[in-house]
Amino acid sequence: MSGHSVRIKIRDWRGTEERMPPEMEMPSGTGLGDFLETLPLAGGPGYYTILLNGRPAERKITLQDGDEITILPLSVGG
Amino acid sequence: MAKKNRFLFIDLSRSKTWEEEPDGVFCRKFLGGRGWALPYLLKNQKPKTDPLSPENILVVATSVISGARGPAMPRVIVCAKSPLTGAFGESEAGGYWAPELNKAGFSAVFVLGKAPEPVYVWIKDGSVEIKKASHLWGKETGETQALIRNELDDNRARVLQIGPAGENGVLYANIVNELAHFNGRNGLGAVMGSKHLKALVVRGTKEVPVSKPERVKEINAWTATEGLKKPAGELLRRHGTLPLVRAFQEMGVLPTRNWTRSIFWGGEKISAENLHETIYIESKGCFACPIRCKRRAEVNTDKYQVDPRFGGPEFETVGALGSILEIADPYLLAKANELCNRYALDTISLGMTVGWLMEAVERGLVTPEECDGLDVRFGNGDVLIPLIKKIVNRQGIGEKMAMGSKRLAREMGLEEEEFLMEVKGQEVPLHDPRAKTGVGLGYALADYGADHLVGPHDTVFASADGPGIKEASGLGIFQAVDPLSLGPEKVRLFYYMDLYWRLIDMLGFCTFGFVPRGPIPLEMMVDLVRAITGWPVSLWELLKAGERTIHLARIFNMREGLSVKDDRLPARFFKDFEEGALRGKGGINKEQFEKAREMRYGMMGWDPETGRPLPERLYELDLGEFVDEL
The missing domain is CATH 1.10.569.10 (Aldehyde Ferredoxin Oxidoreductase Protein, subunit A, domain 2)
Known part of the structure; x- marks a missing residue:
């Protein structure tokens, strides 16, 4: 991809054997929710806590070049 | 054929033991754990009993399904008036003790009085013996377990015991089985210590009869295969x-x-x-x-x-x-x-x-x-x-x-x-209610003081594609609920979850096993109860059993003098975070919290101002015999 794409950094703290790539390129204008759907997240994105640049974010937000997504287990107690 | 539930009574003051077989209606109506403990405590223990006196009754219970080889159902439930909170005390632990008690022929142990000298109780295949434990008093848990197994000449004896903390009356002393499975919180180890009871040791060699063993096997197999593929199961197995x-x-x-x-x-x-x-x-x-x-x-x-x-x-x-x-x-x-x-x-x-x-x-x-x-x-x-x-x-x-x-x-x-940082005298656990307001409602309203396992956590229901909605909508929650909200939707969510979590606790289930926290679906849970007991139970009936105990615990606590002012949160939670992603959200809004609490009382059928259960609600729950306790 070239000019019409954005680079997204991924910090994967799911603790599973399968690891996400540290960075992915997506077409410009991709929303957070659409991006998450492309990832091989067992169960789907709702089974994880997702942070965009360190903060909770709505799925409809459009990703920007250099954005950082953190994938964490749900903070569900125990 | 399903198992018969037998209760063992031990009067340590008189060094006497006896058995009772509760009727089937009682067992089905109250299921186990706190469901068995609360009616007995309300009828047999005077209000304002000193929790460290011989009159405080200690109940060590399992449930109508315990002992069967089903998945995620190993828990032993200990109940008594808590010396830490002065309220109803309850704590669950995993391990191996609960199934072993059932294999030994009992479903619950009621401990009364106080032994003149330290003792432990040896329960083996229906026989019960009170044995001297002065030589064990003061010893750590590891040494105690080894000595008991050695003197009983049985390396598979399951030892549920207190350590020096319980003996010395530390108000947050635990009870432990297999050295690593704890009935923590509420200081119930101090209650056991006050009775000079060092340990309850069990050994059972009889299989617990199950109504439909093939179905239980199928559910076990599913959990070990499909269940472990689910995110919650895999994560817990890999990282705890x-x-x-x-x-x-x-x-x-x-x-x-x-x-x-x-x-x-x-x-x-x-x-x-x-x-x-x-x-x-x-x-x-x-x-x-x-x-x-x-x-x-x-x-x-x-x-x-x-x-x-x-x-x-x-x-x-x-x-x-x-x-x-x-x-x-x-x-x-x-x-x-x-x-x-x-x-x-x-x-x-x-x-x-x-x-x-x-x-x-x-x-x-x-x-x-x-x-x-x-x-x-x-x-x-x-x-x-x-x-x-x-x-x-x-x-x-x-x-x-x-x-x-x-x-x-x-x-x-x-x-x-x-x-x-405490609620009802019990120190708060490590989950910040400013990030999960439902957890905060749980801290404030739990009958046994602040606890993180009083219900599921808000994040499970944070999105429509999360496990709360996708896998547990059978509990009546169909839309995502914001973890930070404190509106009616949040109060309703945690009202429903309170019923469900009490059910999980009563049956000796582990919350890590069942949706939305774990992998096993609701229908499989109900099926498990049916397959073990042979009763044609429904989820509605089971949730009602959970609900009964919330009201009984409320009655117990009101008799002890607790009131609305005890359903509170520490002041620090009403202030903003100093740092992190939620800084600027302002912390929990106190006015919203108080409104949510009042709404919760209303949903429960409790007086909104006093938090007292209304008689008609007790009658609806078939708890009319407890109306006079109010």
């Missing part, structure tokens, strides 16, 4: 509860420095990844459970040696002794955890009590001399082990700290200070 450290740290909601901060400079050192590299050696599980979420730690350094028989620190311990105290040394945390387990001491209450003292010292409100000359300040791990020993042996400052943070603060004349 520890991933929460990083999750909270990343969000800036990791309780740190007695809750004054929410990001810990040492967070990386206490992360799951680092603890697996430094102290953990393997994972263990409970009876018939394929998830195996329990960690075991082993350390062999010049400074510390840690015996893996005592398990390893779980998330709550890592937070309470780590980030709360700003201690980032994994080896020290492993050693402190091992010591607490040898003494059978609750690590959450310990951490919060030490944390309170550290803040009081740093604020100049308590002098080093009052701390026996120890340099009690955040980050100084050197004081942790000496303080644990002082508390357990009730020496010096440990005498006051053994009573928990609320009484410690009162003794120091500082009870009104805002940095006391």
